[in-house]
Amino acid sequence: MFSSSQEEHCAPSKDPVKYGELVVLGYNGSLPNGDRGRRKSRFALYKRTKANGVRPSTVHILNTPQASKAVNCKGQHSISYTLSRNHTVVVEYSHDKDTDMFQIGRSTESPIDFVVTDTVAGGQEGEETPITQSTISRFACRVVCERNPPYTARIYAAGFDSSKNIFLGEKAAKWKNPDGHMDGLTTNGVLVMHPRGGFTEESKPGVWREISVCGDVYTLRETRSAQTPGKLVENESNILQDGSLVDLCGATLLWRTAEGLFHTPTQKHLEALRQEINAARPQCPVGLNTLAFPSMQRSRALSSLEDKQPWVYLACGHVHGYHNWGHRSEQEPNTQRECPMCRVVGPYVPLWLGCEPAFYVDTGAPTHAFVPCGHVCSEKSVKYWAEIPLPHGTHAFHPACPFCATQLGLTQGCSKLIFQGPVD
Numbered sequence: 001m002f003s004s005s006q007e008e009h010c011a012p013s014k015d016p017v018k019y020g021e022l023v024v025l026g027y028n029g030s031l032p033n034g035d036r037g038r039r040k041s042r043f044a045l046y047k048r049t050k051a052n053g054v055r056p057s058t059v060h061i062l063n064t065p066q067a068s069k070a071v072n073c074k075g076q077h078s079i080s081y082t083l084s085r086n087h088t089v090v091v092e093y094s095h096d097k098d099t100d101m102f103q104i105g106r107s108t109e110s111p112i113d114f115v116v117t118d119t120v121a122g123g124q125e126g127e128e129t130p131i132t133q134s135t136i137s138r139f140a141c142r143v144v145c146e147r148n149p150p151y152t153a154r155i156y157a158a159g160f161d162s163s164k165n166i167f168l169g170e171k172a173a174k175w176k177n178p179d180g181h182m183d184g185l186t187t188n189g190v191l192v193m194h195p196r197g198g199f200t201e202e203s204k205p206g207v208w209r210e211i212s213v214c215g216d217v218y219t220l221r222e223t224r225s226a227q228t229p230g231k232l233v234e235n236e237s238n239i240l241q242d243g244s245l246v247d248l249c250g251a252t253l254l255w256r257t258a259e260g261l262f263h264t265p266t267q268k269h270l271e272a273l274r275q276e277i278n279a280a281r282p283q284c285p286v287g288l289n290t291l292a293f294p295s296m297q298r299s300r301a302l303s304s305l306e307d308k309q310p311w312v313y314l315a316c317g318h319v320h321g322y323h324n325w326g327h328r329s330e331q332e333p334n335t336q337r338e339c340p341m342c343r344v345v346g347p348y349v350p351l352w353l354g355c356e357p358a359f360y361v362d363t364g365a366p367t368h369a370f371v372p373c374g375h376v377c378s379e380k381s382v383k384y385w386a387e388i389p390l391p392h393g394t395h396a397f398h399p400a401c402p403f404c405a406t407q408l409g410l411t412q413g414c415s416k417l418i419f420q421g422p423v424d
Contacts, residue, residue, distance in 0.1 A: 199243025315346025
């Protein structure tokens with residue numbers, strides 16, 4: 001549930017307008033220890049009862065720290081660009097009745113609508129897994145939605161703090177544009193990738209770009225926190241599309257529009273697909289025991305393995321029940337196992353259904369698994385994500401499973417599952 005202040009702004013009315021949803025990659029339908037308040041795996045953006053958007057208005061050029069402080073204390077939203085100790089440009093922002101603003105970041109302070117912390121690859125660690133030093137900004141970014149159709153959503157780097165200010169210090173990348181307005185980048189940046197062709201089975205990955213504080217689009221810096229910005233990309237915009245990815249350097253979010261979500265499979269549909277597979281009574285070709293995918297709830301939590309749990313030899317795709325033989329390595333028993341059906345050697349892992357509908361590009365049957373984690377979803381969804389290079393650390397990009405954030409295999413990112421039906 002929202003806190004009372006969040007509820008006042010975000011709770012859906014009797015007939016709410018939904019702008020879209022932000023879904024964190026790496027979680028299979030909920031956080032490991034459950035969603036709590038503003039800390040959850042997905043955040044729905046609804047039209048607010050009262051507009052809270054802001055837009056640039058007055059610009060102040062100040063030559064003393066005291067003058068800067070006086071402007072920032074006026075209670076208006078503002079962005080401060082510190083050029084030197086005695087030279088600051090402060091841009092005041094005034095109320096915009098036509099937009100709603102939603103803020104995302106690591107901070108739990110009240111201006112943040114959606115609290116996001118670093119995603120731990122693998123998904124099995126609890127919510128309290130210690131992150132030695134988070135790279136996600138406390139006030140990472142803001143999404144501004146137009147209150148009138150077509151409800152366009154735009155993303156901007158940085159969010160306003162509890163004093164309604166954004167501060168870009170001396171060391172932050174900042175500059176004056178040819179038209180005279182100031183702009184800048186946050187320390188680790190906000191990266192965005194718009195897929196080509198929307199978020200459908202025909203979509204292809206787009207190019208990762210960086211979004212500035214004022215919403216302009218730039219090529220990537222040489223390294224994530226370099227002080228020199230990339231080049232301005234004039235023919236691209238900060239408008240979020242269905243399937244756009246937003247990376248906050250520690251967590252990646254997927255934007256789904258309300259219309260896009262209308263075409264995704266529902267939880268009910270995914271449950272029906274699970275029951276359909278189990279009703280076919282797939283069997284272990286060796287033990288001849290019947291296999292069954294665990295409930296969606298157990299799959300979300302990656303809870304203890306069940307006796308009927310399907311396991312797969314990822315190199316070939318043959319699905320079995322669990323058995324404790326065929327090891328090729330004593331140190332890492334399940335990384336080198338020989339399939340008794342075809343003698344191919346490779347990882348042997350349990351299969352878990354992908355339970356987050358927003359990650360599916362179609363409503364197809366769960367026939368393929370990600371390698372090496374074993375999360376299962378439709379063929380087109382698996383192949384879509386296997387082609388998406390996701391930011392990893394400060395300058396690397398790797399495809400990863402959207403359900404657990406595990407980096408996919410370099411030579412094999414997915415595997416077609418081969419089930420054996422009942423012999424009777």
